[in-house]
Amino acid sequence: MDLTAEREAGFIAAGENATMPDESQKKECIACRKNTDEVPLFSLAYRGSTFWICPQHFPVLIHRPADLIGLLPGAEKLRPSEIED
Numbered sequence: 001m002d003l004t005a006e007r008e009a010g011f012i013a014a015g016e017n018a019t020m021p022d023e024s025q026k027k028e029c030i031a032c033r034k035n036t037d038e039v040p041l042f043s044l045a046y047r048g049s050t051f052w053i054c055p056q057h058f059p060v061l062i063h064r065p066a067d068l069i070g071l072l073p074g075a076e077k078l079r080p081s082e083i084e085d
């Protein structure tokens with residue numbers, strides 16, 4: 001049986017298998033879990049993994065990264081960007 005052909009035909013939903021080991025490969029916003037069917041997503045390369053974030057939550061990453069602790073591994077190490085003129 002050709003699994004690739006079945007996947008392309010939509011019989012197997014890629015990424016919906018609960019045993020999928022790499023959670024970070026799912027293209028959905030780390031904060032709101034929206035996927036690319038709903039919103040455009042920015043990719044974030046961080047700590048050897050790729051994460052995705054939507055425009056609504058991108059400012060959170062920049063200004064309030066502490067809000068992403070528990071959602072983005074390592075977020076506790078990020079500093080907020082302050083804009084002061």
Ligand SMILES: [Zn+2]
Pocket residue numbers: 029030031032033034053054055056057
């Ligand atoms: Zn989001």
